[in-house]
Amino acid sequence: MSGVTPGAFAADRGLASCHCCGKLSPVELGRCPRCATPLHLRKPHSLTRTWALLVAAAVFYIPAMSLPVMRISGIGGGEESTILSGVVTFWQTGSYPVAIIIFTASVLIPILKVIALVWLCLAASGRASGSSRSLALTYHITELVGRWSMVDVFVVAILACLVQLGSVMTITPGPAALSFAAVVILTMFSAMSFDPRLLWDQRRNVRIPTH
Amino acid sequence: MKRHHPGLSWPRADPDERTACHFCDAVQPAPRLREGEVARCGNCDEVLYQNRPRSLSRATGFALAAVVFTILAHSFPFLTMQAASERTELGLVAAAEALFADGDPLLALLSVLFTIVAPTLLTAGLLYLVMPLIYGRALPGATAIARLIQRSEPWSMLEVFLLGFIVSLLKLGHLAEIEFHIGLWALVALVVCLAGAMGGIDRRELWDRLEIARMSGPDTKPEPAAE
Ligand SMILES: [Zn+2]
Ligand SMILES: [Zn+2]
Numbered sequence: 001m002s003g004v005t006p007g008a009f010a011a012d013r014g015l016a017s018c019h020c021c022g023k024l025s026p027v028e029l030g031r032c033p034r035c036a037t038p039l040h041l042r043k044p045h046s047l048t049r050t051w052a053l054l055v056a057a058a059v060f061y062i063p064a065m066s067l068p069v070m071r072i073s074g075i076g077g078g079e080e081s082t083i084l085s086g087v088v089t090f091w092q093t094g095s096y097p098v099a100i101i102i103f104t105a106s107v108l109i110p111i112l113k114v115i116a117l118v119w120l121c122l123a124a125s126g127r128a129s130g131s132s133r134s135l136a137l138t139y140h141i142t143e144l145v146g147r148w149s150m151v152d153v154f155v156v157a158i159l160a161c162l163v164q165l166g167s168v169m170t171i172t173p174g175p176a177a178l179s180f181a182a183v184v185i186l187t188m189f190s191a192m193s194f195d196p197r198l199l200w201d202q203r204r205n206v207r208i209p210t211h
Numbered sequence: 212m213k214r215h216h217p218g219l220s221w222p223r224a225d226p227d228e229r230t231a232c233h234f235c236d237a238v239q240p241a242p243r244l245r246e247g248e249v250a251r252c253g254n255c256d257e258v259l260y261q262n263r264p265r266s267l268s269r270a271t272g273f274a275l276a277a278v279v280f281t282i283l284a285h286s287f288p289f290l291t292m293q294a295a296s297e298r299t300e301l302g303l304v305a306a307a308e309a310l311f312a313d314g315d316p317l318l319a320l321l322s323v324l325f326t327i328v329a330p331t332l333l334t335a336g337l338l339y340l341v342m343p344l345i346y347g348r349a350l351p352g353a354t355a356i357a358r359l360i361q362r363s364e365p366w367s368m369l370e371v372f373l374l375g376f377i378v379s380l381l382k383l384g385h386l387a388e389i390e391f392h393i394g395l396w397a398l399v400a401l402v403v404c405l406a407g408a409m410g411g412i413d414r415r416e417l418w419d420r421l422e423i424a425r426m427s428g429p430d431t432k433p434e435p436a437a438e
Contacts, residue, residue: 008254010231010238017231020358021418022260024231024238034422035354090382098381101374132255136234150325150368154306154375155382157322161301161309162383168295172313181321188365200235200255 009200011041011208019043041208043195050121053190054114060182061110068174070156074165080174083107083152105151106180113149113187116142117194124198135199142191149184153177221262224422230415232257241415260415267345267420273408274337280404281334283397289376290395294387302394303327303372329367330405336360337408340421349424357421364409370402 010017010024016039017024018032025032027039043049068080081089083106090099116138122128123135130138156177163171201208221243230241237254244250244262252259263269288300303326310319336356343350376395383389 008238009236011236013238015231015238017233017236020361022230022233022415023418024229034418035358037358095381098378101378105374136255136257139234147365147368148371148374150371151375151378153318154322154326154368154372155378157306157310157318158301158375158379159382160313161306162290162292162299162379163386164299164309165295165297168297173310173315173318178315178318181318185321192365196234197236 009204009206011197011201012206014041016041042197042201043193046193046195046198047121047125049193050117050190053186053193054117054121057110057183057186057190058114060179060186061114064176064179064183065107067176067179069152069176069180070159070174071172072163072169073172074169082176083180102152102155105149109145109149110183110187113142113146113191117187117190120194120196120199124194124202126202132199132203136196139194139196139199146184146188146191149187150181153181153184221416221419222423223419224426230259232259260413262416263411263413266412266416267341269411270337270341270408271345273404273411274334274341277330277334277401277404277408278338280397280401281331284394284401287394287397288392289398290392291390292383292387293390301376303398325366325368326372329363330369330401332363333360333367333405333409336363340417341412344417344420344424347420347424347427349421353421353425357417361414367405369398369405373398373402 014027015024016027018035018037018039020037021032021035023032023034025034025039027041029039031037032039065083067082069083069086070081072079072081083102087099087103087107090096090102119128119130120135120139120142123130156171156173159171160173163169197208223243226243228241229238231238232252232255234257235252235255237252239253239259241250241259244260246262246264249261250259251257285303288302288305290301292299292301307319307322307327310316310322336359339350340353340356340360343353376398380389
């Protein structure tokens with residue numbers, strides 16, 4: 001925290017940096033003079049939105065894990081596979097790389113991402129602590145890694161496209177595929193609505209209105 | 212002007228510009244950087260902005276190549292699969308079509324957005340924006356395009372699709388006879404070019420250049436760091 005004097009923070013002077021182009025302007029202008037994006041000292045209702053989207057993502061995670069992600073129909077009748085049963089099958093048949101990729105992308109990343117965002121939200125409202133370095137790292141990883149969870153949805157799309165062998169074997173997407181896409185999209189929006197500057201406001205013990 | 216200071220190629224409308232860290236909100240001066248330099252926050256050490264070498268020509272080059280690879284990736288299938296006397300083809304459109312035909316129109320729509328619309332918007336938007344900026348010009352609607360590029364960036368998921376493709380291959384490997392086509396190599400190249408195009412230019416640099424191009428108007432020479 002060296003080198004920064006009180007009042008050195010933009011919000012204390014009524015300056016807002018544009019969410020879109022980064023230009024620093026007085027918040028009274030209402031809109032960024034450079035790109036016309038509405039100006040806010042902090043992202044509006046950041047914590048409420050992040051929490052709400054997180055809860056929604058957690059709700060969709062239940063059908064995403066319990067319902068079948070794809071249906072395999074063929075001569076030997078039909079078969080449904082969930083994300084987890086798919087991982088188990090791959091592991092048992094010795095396809096360790098596929099099992100690990102799917103488990104990481106579909107199970108590990110979404111859960112860790114939700115935990116990370118919960119921790120960030122708690123830290124931003126003063127109910128959890130953490131060093132600024134580890135919080136910053138968590139925030140960046142959360143931003144970067146979320147999209148990779150979509151890999152399972154694409155696998156279903158690719159298999160549904162390729163495996164259309166009439167009566168022999170056909171793969172169709174199951175209801176979990178859409179639920180899972182919803183989980184990924186909701187957590188991405190959740191991470192986007194989190195404002196990391198709230199972590200520093202908490203550290204400095206100031207409260208900037210977020211509307 | 213920049214010809215006399217080749218290192219300081221990043222023009223700025225207001226030479227005394229200050230910036231606030233997007234991470235901690237600390238206000239600090241935002242000097243122009245030499246190519247290759249990075250400005251970090253004095254409070255939290257986040258990257259504030261950076262001047263990437265030859266940013267405009269790099270972004271333009273990658274975006275132009277991305278156009279070619281987009282066309283190729285859409286004109287040729289990624290692979291054909293031969294099994295049980297049936298032959299199927301895979302492409303970006305075909306994958307979305309399969310989802311639609313299997314009764315999942317919403318998933319098909321998302322697939323189209325993430326693998327076709329967002330990457331194409333990024334490529335076309337970058338070209339429209341960055342190529343004229345090399346000559347200090349901004350085409351009509353450039354500001355809206357710049358905002359659009361920024362909005363669609365996180366939703367362009369071709370590289371994730373590519374990972375899904377590899378996983379699917381590992382899954383199918385023993386089931387069928389698989390033949391790769393030009394479309395696949397075009398897709399790989401497109402992923403590389405998009406990453407290069409987006410990584411080639413700093414967000415603030417793009418906006419600074421755009422601001423100057425718009426101030427100097429369509430028929431006047433750009434005047435970087437006007438005072
Ligand atoms: Zn702006
Ligand atoms: Zn900072």
